[in-house]
Amino acid sequence: MLRFCLLVSMLAVAVPVAADVSGRVRVIDGDTFDVAGVRVRLHGIDAPEGKQTCETEQGANWACGAWVTAQVAVMYDGKRARCREVDVDRYDRVVARCEVEGRDVGQQIVSRGLAFAYREYSMAYDLDEKGAAINDRGLHSGRVQNPAQYRATSAKGRIPVNKNCVIKGNITKSGQIFHVPGQRDYERTGINIAKGERWFCSEQEARAQGWRKARR
Template sequence: MLRICTAIVLAFMPVSGIADIMGVVHVIDADTLDVGGIRIRLHAIDAPEQDQNCTTEHGVAFGCGAWATDQVVARFAGQYAKCSATDIDKYGRTVATCDVGGVDVGSEIVSLGWAFAYRRYGMDYDLDEVAAAAADRGLHGFHVQSPAQFRATRAKGRIPLDPNCRIKGNISKHGQIFHVPGQEFYERTGINLSRGERWFCSNTEARAAGWRAARR
């Protein structure tokens, strides 16, 4: 009940009037925390999405979004934080800077290469990212699509929600056709679930559902 009341107050109060938020840190992902029962989106940083993959210099893919979250969990989970609100985002989350034991959480995360400076919303951590990139710390040692670009591509139905089910079942004037990664039209093909298009986890599954393989 207290959490509901607090959320209602935050929704109708101007940001400048929000008191500091204090409490134990529960990590949601590398740029999102729960502090004192309030969902916090850390100001001016952007981390890979939980299901986002990156690639090593040898071409090996790994779940860098989950990895970044694990680093933040190990560093900050269970500690006491004091956060100062700067805004409310479109999802109703409180945007804030947070301090744990005298450490700026956003600065620490960016400095260690677990997230990037989100310059669109502030230059607070620009130099932290520059230093991390120069030292190849964390994500800077891998090939990483920017989280913002990843979200935009996924929104167009080009990135699967389940990384294990990457085959695209597309419906066109040529019928129900599935595309596998590496084929000519795979990247440009988007999946619109409302039209009956879907993702498949295997060629066998796609064929059993009535889709045929793309010729190229």
């Protein structure tokens, strides 16, 4: 009996418990908040990236990503939120469903046409998106590239083809510079092979070809 109780206790300790995050909101973008200093990615929704552009029905480009961020900031910046953790993503952000004044934040954002239901992870906001689309609310009044597709397109030239050759040789006004994983500008640096930029498999190889390491 004692062994059984110990086993139950060990299992109880091993199972992670979802955490609540509560506090004032600082809006980062349409689907990402800082809540009491914790970076929170809203579960089940996907908003345009900050630099993403969209088209109006007349074919004019507009900064929809920045617009969405501004709209969501008006709705939630400085307000108190209570968020229930669902997961933690690869960027170590808490993925959560949040409430402000007792109302589901994700549902409100999707209903106003400021984000899409992220059906890959949840169907919770499927009908809310359809309602926004039928009524041409927010993003649905124009042409918007799916945010996930936009991210995949933007990542072109940033993800190594060969997992063993991850050093980025970048040509700038300062000359031929290489970036290694972990440096400040590594993630946002893209490689344009047509311009003479390239991937290296080691720092020694890069230096031998006349490239220097980025300072940061």
